[in-house]
Amino acid sequence: MTEHASRPTPIDAAPGEEQESFLTGSVGYVIGLLLALALTATSFWAAQSGALWRPGVPIGLCVLAVAQMGVHLVFFLHITTAPDNTNNVLALAFGIIIVLLVVVGSIWIMDNLNANMMPMEQVMGMQQ
Numbered sequence: 001m002t003e004h005a006s007r008p009t010p011i012d013a014a015p016g017e018e019q020e021s022f023l024t025g026s027v028g029y030v031i032g033l034l035l036a037l038a039l040t041a042t043s044f045w046a047a048q049s050g051a052l053w054r055p056g057v058p059i060g061l062c063v064l065a066v067a068q069m070g071v072h073l074v075f076f077l078h079i080t081t082a083p084d085n086t087n088n089v090l091a092l093a094f095g096i097i098i099v100l101l102v103v104v105g106s107i108w109i110m111d112n113l114n115a116n117m118m119p120m121e122q123v124m125g126m127q128q
Helices: 026-048 054-076 083-116 120-127
Strands: none
Touching: 026 054
């Protein structure tokens, strides 16, 4: 057999089998690290410099945060569009849904408690 015939092609590879890619080796980690550092430095620059319009800074930081999450998902967690990553994507989506439920539910409960509690001035006035 030739060397080329012994290596599995992406079609012949089993789910979960490591496939050669520029994202899977140490080069991918270095690229991810450099991108993450660049996005972090850009976030600090956007927050501290006067180059951006002040009301636009939070939006810019949110965009940079989403880009940072994308870099981490692709370069460090290896979440790609490959068929063998379906379980990883589903687990990630489930985790995001759980976090959103906890955060939105907590905010909803705190807002409801705030609306239904007696004002602090009345509470302090009753104790005297």
